[in-house]
Amino acid sequence: MNTKKIVARNYRGTRDWLGSEVYLRQKVINTLREVFEEFGFEPLETPEIELQEVLLGKYGPEGDELSYYFKKGDDWLGLRYDHTVPLARVVAQHEKELIFPYKRYAIGPVFRADKPQAGRYRRFIQCDFDIVGVAEPIADAEVVALTYTALRRLGFDKFEIQLNDRRVLNGIAKASGADTKELTLTFLRSWDKLEKVNREQISRELKEKGASPELISRFFKVTDQLLNLEKENIIEELRQLFPDQPEVAQGLAVLEKMLDYIEDFGVPSQFYRVNPCLARGLDYYTGPIFETVIKEAGIGSITGGGRYDNLIAALGGPSLPATGSSFGLERIISVMQTLGITKPQKTLTQVFVAIFDPDSPTSVKKAIQIASALRQEGIKTELSMEKGSIGRQLRIADRRGIPVAVFAGPKEVKKGTVIVKDLATPFTGEKKNIWANQWEIPEEDLLKKVKELLD
Template sequence: MSSRVQNIRGMRDHLPSAMILRQHIINTLTSVFERYGFEPLQTPIVEYAETLDGKIGDDEKLIYRFEDHGGRKVALRYDQTVPLARVVAQYQGQLTFPWRRYAIGQSYRGERPGRGRYRELWQADIDIVGSASPVADAEILAVLTDALTALGFTGFTTLISHRQVLGGIARVSGLDDASAGNVYRAIDKLDKIGIDGVRNELLQSGVTPDAAERILALIDLYGSADDVLNELAQRLHDDERAQQAIDNLRAIIGYARAMGVPEERIAIAPRLARGLSYYTGAVFESIIQEPPMGSLLGGGRYDELIGMFAGRSIPTVGLAFGIERLHDVMEALGMGPESRTIAVALVTLFNPEMAMESLGLAQELRRAGLMIETTLDPSEKLGRQLQYADRRGIPYALVLGPDELARGEVVVKHLRSGEQRSVARSAVAGMLHAAAEAQRTPRIANEQGGIHER
């Protein structure tokens, strides 16, 4: 074993400058979730292995498994959806349905680490449990639209499909339901292996060349909701389940528009399969197209998963925001709060004799709701204190010397520009509050990927 001290590969340390952006993301998401009435839920990271077994399809091999000290087979949660299903089954007598819940926390996946792929990942989930209404699906779309907008994203599109549209595509191509799973799995790899790769996978799974071409032609449809749904309705007119799915998508999109989701934010994409096997209805994924940064989140309707635990059908729809993904994309685009430090100002200690007055000033400002650091060594030279603040990225330094104390003033120095001025002590808090608000104002990405202030 290497003697070098390091973290586990695929699991990241987040130093303070990164955590400020991550907390901004989490706080923004939480604020939007709660505006819609979603309630917080926290579940353990460790579950009994049997709770997770058979719930996530092909990715089950990625679950971290081990035995606890009592010899019980346990596992780290792969996502927050299966634990939600367990909670609903365990506490259904204490819950009122429909139940809106959100959960923010870590999940673990034993996959090979790479760019954008981690073994420990934070997710922010929202779900509406106990409603089969398309209004519930539409509300999820409204929440994700508001959340991404609040974070500063502008060039995003939410792709929507339906499991029974994909099933209809398979059926009209001559495949039975048993073979449709191969179609889902192949289509889900489209972004990774391309159209030729999907064609090869279909052929290798036993799909005839003619059927494969029909499938590829149908999943190639993409565009505005009304146009693509009309085209699908014509091409899948003989499949009753597909027609019902198309009607369901029309209802969802209609309600979403009523909730203020812009028409240009939604596109129908039959190729969207979503890899997890528990989806039963509408599925969706939000992507950044300009600049092309890929997927930000995904979700859909899963009406059978909770029933596997509860013993009765409890329809549910939800989604998961990938905090790692949001963080990496926002960092790459220069989005989020401009400052990467918490404190808005450092209160310096002019000399040992003035230390008590300066520490008192710091407390005044903290009690006024400001985030303030102080120098810890009263004998430290003022120049070194200012250098420290500058290296930390603290925007302002405050100096309270004997002359300022006598005049009831404080010297406020803006470290980036070097400008300084004397401000009445009673006005310092108001000035710093205004500066802190500007510091917190997130930068947003425009449609071309540029950055500007909100």
């Protein structure tokens, strides 16, 4: 064993999640899992390691740059960058076992060697759900409805799911005079970041890509028209603004159906709207796109996705339409904390069983028996293993945030009683009095008393 002393540290851009942080992560994951399953999605678990040939070139040069690739033995390998390419591989590889439409969810870590920043990690948990094999807008509407249900279940009461369609965007770019693929993309990207950068910068970028002053002024004229549309009648207004673009018409027809279905799914209208400036980064989207914004949170989107009808075939799979979206676990939790939706919970442990005298075998045995009896009733119980005095043990329980402590000294053992202590109720005065708030009760009443204190 190599026993050279090293400074213990994480790889930059990754971190450890300790006790109470994991409770919160698990709570969010369980809620998402619950909603995914309520909507009939089934789980899929793929390995973090994929063959390099499966990943390479799927995310463009930037994605390859940010990917972890390595060789072991004769195999060229990589760590997954998202759950979408593994999904495409699974669909290709297990096509005969799967029953289509295939609705699956995937929750697990993905890896990107991005520049670490506050809240941006190189290893983070993505929670994806996708519907493979359905081309109709009902699937996209269900993706939006699930997003709404999950966010509400998590406790969010103010958010906006923004909807758009790539074809609408492409058509508007064309109608605005973008006549090359590069200019179209630049228009889309400019609309997408309107809220983040100022117009001068956008103007400069358009110029760099070869846009004439006339084209730039046309771009901003259209942009202002888009920004001034009324939410209530937006589909109709867009139709009137761009009457001659078949792509716009096609995308709007789909958005219109989606809006109709989303209403049937029971999503209240204040939680979603068409935003004709929404573009989303990834090139592979082909139809509806969506992302969730919480203005108060001062952070980008907390969910995002869209339709990608060509991706599975492009990744070597069968030609199947697909749509889906993704929740970023770390981002969701960060917003929940910012908005005060969740309160930190120090521990899940409910009862601390102290050992009156750690040097007395009778005392140790009694404590073991009490702890075992509580655990058998499903009470989360920590058995003290600190060799110090009872006071020292109780202070540990208190520091851990455990609400109830139990112990029995020789006097109590003789009488068949136990001491139950309320550590959760605050005391008056400067310092918490560790000796207050305790009751001696018959041992057979222990469970009743503990439940009463926990309620």
